[in-house]
Amino acid sequence: MRFSYIELEGDSRSVIRKLSGKQLDRSSISAIIEDGKALPTWFEQSIFKLIPTEGNQSAHLFAKEGFASTRDMFYVEEVPELVQGVVESNWCGYIRL
Numbered sequence: 001m002r003f004s005y006i007e008l009e010g011d012s013r014s015v016i017r018k019l020s021g022k023q024l025d026r027s028s029i030s031a032i033i034e035d036g037k038a039l040p041t042w043f044e045q046s047i048f049k050l051i052p053t054e055g056n057q058s059a060h061l062f063a064k065e066g067f068a069s070t071r072d073m074f075y076v077e078e079v080p081e082l083v084q085g086v087v088e089s090n091w092c093g094y095i096r097l
Contacts, residue, residue: 011056
């Protein structure tokens with residue numbers, strides 16, 4: 001199975017700007033930025049997108065679960081129940097707009 005499209009979302013304007021930019025990053029997170037810039041080469045289409053902090057709750061929960069775990073985890077079509085609740089809540093908020 002191969003994915004052809006990736007959409008990376010983040011709530012840090014400076015990180016999204018660095019990922020989207022062409023200039024060499026010399027900040028303390030330059031290694032992470034360079035790794036992030038290399039990701040689009042693996043996909044046919046990619047986008048880096050700034051989202052409000054509230055929209056990043058599910059990513060925060062994934063990260064929290066990952067730090068607490070002693071093994072690698074990959075979710076492709078399923079998500080943990082806690083994360084699913086946050087995603088559904090966010091989705092309902094978008095529908096009301």
